Amino acid sequence: METVIRPKNNLWDFDWKEVWSFRDLFYFLVWRDLKVKYKQTVVGAAWAIFQPLTTMVVFTVIFGGFAKIPSDGVPYPIFVYSGLLFWQFFSASLNNISSAFVGNEGLITKIYFPRIILPVATVFTCFVDFVVAAVVLVGMMIYYGFRPSLSALLLLPLLVVMTMVSSLGAGLLLASLNVKYRDVRHVLPFFLQLLMFATPVIYSTSIVSAKFRWILGLNPMAGIINTARVSILGTGNIDWGLNLVSVIAMSVYLVVGYLYFKKVERYFADVI
Amino acid sequence: MAIIEVNDLGKKYVIGERLPYLVLRDTLGEAIKSPIRWLRGQTATKIANKDFWALKDVSFSVEQGETLGIIGRNGSGKSTLLKILSRITPPTVGSVRLRGAVGSLLEVGTGFHPELTGRENIFLNGAILGMRRAQILKKIDEIIEFSGVAKFIDTPVKRYSSGMYVRLAFSVAAHLEPDILIVDEVLAVGDAEFQKKCLGKMEDVTRQDGRTVLFVSHNMEAIGRLCGRVVRLDGGTVREIGPADGVIRNYLSASAEATALPERPGKELRLAQFSWEPLEPARGSHRVVLSVASKSDLPELQIGIGIDDGLGRRITTLYSKWTKDRLTARAGDNRITCDVHNLVLKPGRYSVSILISGNGAPDEYLDRATSFTIPHFGFYASGEMPEDVHGNILASQAWRNE
Numbered sequence: 001m002e003t004v005i006r007p008k009n010n011l012w013d014f015d016w017k018e019v020w021s022f023r024d025l026f027y028f029l030v031w032r033d034l035k036v037k038y039k040q041t042v043v044g045a046a047w048a049i050f051q052p053l054t055t056m057v058v059f060t061v062i063f064g065g066f067a068k069i070p071s072d073g074v075p076y077p078i079f080v081y082s083g084l085l086f087w088q089f090f091s092a093s094l095n096n097i098s099s100a101f102v103g104n105e106g107l108i109t110k111i112y113f114p115r116i117i118l119p120v121a122t123v124f125t126c127f128v129d130f131v132v133a134a135v136v137l138v139g140m141m142i143y144y145g146f147r148p149s150l151s152a153l154l155l156l157p158l159l160v161v162m163t164m165v166s167s168l169g170a171g172l173l174l175a176s177l178n179v180k181y182r183d184v185r186h187v188l189p190f191f192l193q194l195l196m197f198a199t200p201v202i203y204s205t206s207i208v209s210a211k212f213r214w215i216l217g218l219n220p221m222a223g224i225i226n227t228a229r230v231s232i233l234g235t236g237n238i239d240w241g242l243n244l245v246s247v248i249a250m251s252v253y254l255v256v257g258y259l260y261f262k263k264v265e266r267y268f269a270d271v272i
Numbered sequence: 273m274a275i276i277e278v279n280d281l282g283k284k285y286v287i288g289e290r291l292p293y294l295v296l297r298d299t300l301g302e303a304i305k306s307p308i309r310w311l312r313g314q315t316a317t318k319i320a321n322k323d324f325w326a327l328k329d330v331s332f333s334v335e336q337g338e339t340l341g342i343i344g345r346n347g348s349g350k351s352t353l354l355k356i357l358s359r360i361t362p363p364t365v366g367s368v369r370l371r372g373a374v375g376s377l378l379e380v381g382t383g384f385h386p387e388l389t390g391r392e393n394i395f396l397n398g399a400i401l402g403m404r405r406a407q408i409l410k411k412i413d414e415i416i417e418f419s420g421v422a423k424f425i426d427t428p429v430k431r432y433s434s435g436m437y438v439r440l441a442f443s444v445a446a447h448l449e450p451d452i453l454i455v456d457e458v459l460a461v462g463d464a465e466f467q468k469k470c471l472g473k474m475e476d477v478t479r480q481d482g483r484t485v486l487f488v489s490h491n492m493e494a495i496g497r498l499c500g501r502v503v504r505l506d507g508g509t510v511r512e513i514g515p516a517d518g519v520i521r522n523y524l525s526a527s528a529e530a531t532a533l534p535e536r537p538g539k540e541l542r543l544a545q546f547s548w549e550p551l552e553p554a555r556g557s558h559r560v561v562l563s564v565a566s567k568s569d570l571p572e573l574q575i576g577i578g579i580d581d582g583l584g585r586r587i588t589t590l591y592s593k594w595t596k597d598r599l600t601a602r603a604g605d606n607r608i609t610c611d612v613h614n615l616v617l618k619p620g621r622y623s624v625s626i627l628i629s630g631n632g633a634p635d636e637y638l639d640r641a642t643s644f645t646i647p648h649f650g651f652y653a654s655g656e657m658p659e660d661v662h663g664n665i666l667a668s669q670a671w672r673n674e
Contacts, residue, residue, distance in 0.1 A: 001371075001372060001373055001451075002369065002370065002371050002372075003359075003369075003370040003374065004367060004368070004369050004370075005356060005357070005359060005362070005363065005367060005368040005369075005370070006362070006363070006366075006367045007362055007363055007364055007365060007366075008362040024399050024403075024404055024405045025399045025400060025402075027399070027405070028395060028396050028399040028400075028405075031396075032385060032388065032396050035387075035388060035392065036385060036387050036388065039387055106382060106383065107382060107383050107400065108360075109360065110360070110378045110379045110382045111358070111360070111376065111378070111382050111383070111400055111401070112358055112359035112360050112376070113400075181299065266361075266362055267361070269355065269360045269361045270285065270361055
């Protein structure tokens with residue numbers, strides 16, 4: 001094995017082989033975060049269910065009950081929960097990724113490993129919460145008598161990957177900014193809250209006129225949540241135009257986030 | 273073929289970059305207040321950028337199985353060199369070729385999580401240090417045994433004493449099996465007994481397993497014991513490279529004059545000469561003679577002398593301010609004497625840091641600028657002399673049954 005250390009100038013070189021060789025570290029970072037998370041909270045895994053469940057109840061009462069927001073003919077609880085499930089996966093990932101570098105300062109300044117492992121490990125930690133919370137959705141589907149179609153089972157893994165990529169793209173940008181500008185972390189939760197209302201979580205894309213619907217797609221979660229609902233609950237049609245905008249937006253965020261990350265990665269250890 | 277080749281390595285810091293982090297709010301605020309100036313990069317938060325070369329033109333090579341020591345005073349570029357070699361930060365110019373897997377140990381217990389148990393932390397820390405899962409599984413019993421904390425291995429490490437914590441952390445590190453091991457000052461922690469055990473383990477690693485080790489330390493005794501060759505860094509460049517004994521001797525005895533700080537504008541005082549004469553070491557009498565060069569007449573002069581042992585531990589400090597002995601300086605050379613009593617130092621070598629201030633403001637500070645040796649003498653009637661781990665100060669003692 002031979003390693004050559006040189007000044008780093010190329011933004012595009014990505015060493016897959018090297019990242020792969022650090023897979024054990026990746027595994028242990030996810031393992032650490034899960035272990036610590038579930039050790040520190042008394043309720044443990046129940047927390048992963050509690051959060052989306054209570055949000056669902058509150059939203060059902062306010063938006064479904066009082067405001068009577070149309071839900072494409074499905075019961076509002078399962079309508080909003082299917083949206084919340086993906087949204088909370090996205091927002092938790094984004095929020096945690098944004099402090100992935102700053103929070104692991106001790107590692108970054110003392111040891112070498114491909115830094116990209118930190119945000120990716122964060123996404124997988126959040127994915128475990130997503131899986132736990134998804135159990136509730138399965139329960140609701142049984143209760144309300146929804147049978148998932150074959151297309152849903154095929155599409156869901158793809159939607160999960162898209163959620164991961166979306167949070168990773170925006171997250172890389174924010175995490176790298178956070179190294180230099182520490183207040184990013186404080187501003188973000190507020191923006192995420194606003195962004196949720198710009199995402200079809202509590203409402204359906206069908207209430208937005210078709211002419212302007214593509215604007216929603218600039219937020220990749222719009223396409224993802226809409227498609228998830230169609231395939232899980234079987235209402236409405238998959239909006240391919242919206243999905244196309246979402247996929248393009250997702251890719252742009254990923255490239256921008258990755259390039260900015262590569263640019264500042266060089267001096268992480270010096271600034272952090 | 274050399275296992276490590278360092279070619280013309282240099283690392284530049286733009287001093288603005290090392291500033292504490294910025295606040296996005298301020299940067300955005302500035303961008304809004306004066307957008308044109310901001311676009312041209314002339315912002316108030318950007319302090320005059322100044323280049324600073326922490327490392328420059330560094331070249332050397334290390335052969336397979338060799339233990340190379342790296343020494344130099346604080347700020348000489350040791351840490352920067354290690355950070356580049358362990359790939360934490362990239363160099364600005366030059367290159368390094370490493371022919372083998374590198375394990376670096378810049379700190380013991382990197383990534384230890386207080387909530388996790390000792391056993392869990394072994395896995396986490398092992399993975400962080402580059403061990404594969406299978407490797408850790410194979411060695412875990414050995415690691416636990418070496419640490420001596422087997423009884424508490426399933427207790428969260430937040431309940432460990434600092435000694436136990438260090439033992440466990442070092443045990444993981446000691447079982448790394450890279451081709452090249454980079455070790456920074458990590459032996460300076462832990463109690464003397466464990467330190468000895470670690471030094472022994474390090475010796476095994478290099479002597480028996482033929483591993484290549486880069487070792488940075490202020491502990492000249494450890495450097496001398498472990499390293500064949502030593503690189504001495506000074507101001508970011510290689511000052512000397514060669515057999516350990518010679519380089520260490522030159523480093524320790526580098527006269528204060530040779531290593532004096534560069535002239536600064538407005539600097540009034542400078543240490544020209546220093547000597548330490550052990551008059552009657554067994555009774556604790558010594559005489560220190562200094563020569564201080566002054567640019568002008570000064571009504572007030574203060575001198576502090578810090579004495580450190582070979583492990584870098586501060587033994588005591590002599591300071592004219594405490595005794596209220598009034599010192600003055602005249603333009604030109606000033607010879608100053610300090611008679612020391614009741615300081616019985618064990619035979620050995622001590623390093624000296626010197627502070628000189630005129631009119632209350634420090635003018636010169638020389639960190640471990642020079643050293644002196646206390647020759648062998650008899651102290652206890654038995655002829656016994658305590659070892660280094662027992663401390664450096666000797667006290668008369670009488671024991672009896674009451």
